[in-house]
Amino acid sequence: MTRIETDSIGPVEVPDSAYWGAQTQRSLTYFAIGEQCMPLALVKALALIKKAAARVNGRIGELPADVSRLIEQAADEVLHGQHDDQFPLRVWQTGSGTQSNMNVNEVIAGRANELANGQRGGKSPVHPNDHVNRAQSSNDCFPTAMHIAAARAVQQKLLPAIGELQAGLAEQAMRHEHLVKTGRTHLMDATPVTFGQELSAFVSQLQIAEQAIRQSLPGLYQLAQGGTAVGTGLNAPPGFGPAMAAEIAALSGLPFVSAPNKFAALAGHEALVVLSGALKTLAVALMKLANDLRLLGSGPRAGLAEVRLPANEPGSSIMPGKVNPTQCEALSMLACQVMGNDASIGFAASLGQLQLNVFKPVIIHNLLESIDLLADGCHNFNIHCIAGMQPDAERMAAHLEQGLMLVTALNTHIGYDKAAQIAKLAYEQGLTLREAALRSGHLNAQEFDDWVRPQDML
Template sequence: MTTRTETDSMGTIEVPADAYWGAQTQRSKQNFVIGGQQMPLAVVHALAQVKKAAAKVNAELGELPQELASLIEQAADEVISGTLDAHFPLVVWQTGSGTQSNMNVNEVIAGRANEIAGQGRGGKSPVHPNDHVNRAQSSNDSFPTAMYIAVLQAVNNQLLPGMQTLRDGLHAQSQRYMDLVKTGRTHMMDATPVTFGQELSAFVAQLDYARAAIENSLPAICQIAQGGTAVGTGLNSHPQFAEKVAAALAAQTGLPLISAPNKFAALAGHERLVILSGALKTLAVVLMKLANDLRLLGSGPRAGFAEVLLPANEPGSSIMPGKVNPTQCEALSMLACQVIGNDTTVSMAASQGHLQLNVFKPVIVHNLLESIRLLADGCVNFQEHCVAGMSANEQQMAAHLENGLMLVTALNRHIGYDNAAKIAKKAYEENKTLRQAAIELELVTDEQFNQWVRPQDMLKPE
């Protein structure tokens, strides 16, 4: 492999000749060979947004020559576009402030800017990765700013649209079956009737609750740390830098970003991301119930509830011919488990803010972005491959309703709880219908039973 020599404060090191990165990236690449989880490109692209905004603001404030700022902005745009993605090889498991990834972005932007300037790929002239690309910045404020931008973009562009897709699909099915009466179940036991549409409407409302929780967490995440530099004081930055760079980033990203009112908290703690993670966990809980309920209702086809016909997407067994499994439900519930686990990691990592800095930043953003991606993809996939194609087994629902013992609840108002209980007990023990048991006990007449026990009249307050 052809190499070139790059330098940093520790001396010289050989770097692949075709790489845009420099010495600090190369050292990290060699020193942190841990796992296969690379730093999310969403964070890399967001860091490039920070570098672009910082160059623009530093030039405006007279802190950086305009010609260097223009080179940095041009190179940063290439990073943002994704054309240089191959030059960001570092893993999540690195220094807890994200310093190596911050420097990776600084070096790639400088390396590409120097190439644009005709000085060859890499190096430190005319654009220096620290003095120019990283001017008025520290990893301690740039990396959390990029974290927040990446998370906001993922929520807005992936998760919320994905949730809406699933919500709309469930709402359509709820409306379709709003008048289809079936047996309700509590404690996994027969209960009074509901309609299948009412049953599905619960999931629509639960998704709305989860969406509200997610959206309510976002305004605080729009408060960015940029301008705090190393410990929150803003050392080595212009007095106007923090506010101006927040405005520049807002213009670039279309996000309502503002400068965090307390930079010390913005560097040392990430409670705002913990709140979002908790909201993501809430969504995971909703999806777990949705998946579990549909696979219960679809169980069978002959020895289970068999009230819902789920799409048969693929063979379900390597040994049992013709078996079809609720695989979409299983996938959705598995990813819900992962998201719940990710929330635990985020909570633990966010609790590790020591003195002026939390140094668990990479694992926090890695887990949040993974959760967002899983939930977004899961919602869309479940709608497309399960909810859209499912249908009610109306014959089975009618049979369960006819045989259900808890229709006897309709008699409480007429003959009292104790007498109604006698009817239910006799019907169960003697394998008789409620009507037969009620008439034999001489508690109601056939005409009264017809008048009082009507499932369609048991669906709302009277």
């Protein structure tokens, strides 16, 4: 069953079950590309804009009170997830996001009209352009929604997840602050560290990434709304941009403000590029964490085997009893994806022409995907890997005893060259460092025991 909806080009058949109108239906026809739909976080950010605009326009007399109320009620339903199936448009559409802006306009109008007269869709009493999109353009709505969606995702999902992983690592670091083990540089034996010190590096790396993400937020809080088509604010009443920013801030609980230069807000996306770079920094830290734990957990007989990672599932369809570092693999894969997304965002943000960047959908799709992946990855890795990992103290002690770089403690007593001779002798003849030192004649047993104390080398 279908009904007829119209736009400036002409009539279009729309399913009776749809709240949307002609422009959404055309987009479904002409942009049937891939399976990636516009993120619902972006859709709901657009709905928040429509709710804020209905309030502002209602207050200043740009909309009748009943129309304003209907728009706000329909927008609230979208925000509460009641109509998620009404937003099927693909990411791969017009570069300004016009079709998705109109999808939201049409769904809100279509639902508002159903609330008013029981008839889904149409343009009366609520018109998608004249009322829902009043004093707005896709060119300022979409970048505003990009900032809202990204800021909310960072604040509500990503930062708490980073904090959770930091806390999990910090707890393990404190628990094992006195467990001495062999340090490694260039993947070769080095002077000793504690397992707690080793883990503390990851906590600090995550703090650096978190700080970079927090430093990107002020740029996200600046909104393009009020710039309308090219940044001049044509067809928007005086003061509309600041009024919208204040209303959006009140509705979202985040400190949004009106962007000081609307031309830059429409034509460039540096604030999102900065955030993407910070997300890449986090991905780099997570890649290091995942790969180091994978190395430390390698074995269990033929690898380092200094850390026992949780055995969450069987690791092989052919090798019985095999367990793999799958959490490390998942985390490192998503880090690769985030790094790739950052590259795409950089290219897309650099390619805007004149008064409008027309790569907006791919920028926000990749950015929100990165935020979601990193947030889920931090949470998942903490509960399924960090919380359950255990050091193998005996294996660490054995490696420490067999290690050759404890010889570094002798440098200040017998000199670098004589210490190097001892290490070479131990390696070539398969001796312990103590045996080689005594055989060299450069020191006696008591001196070795007094000078080579791993717990004093930390």
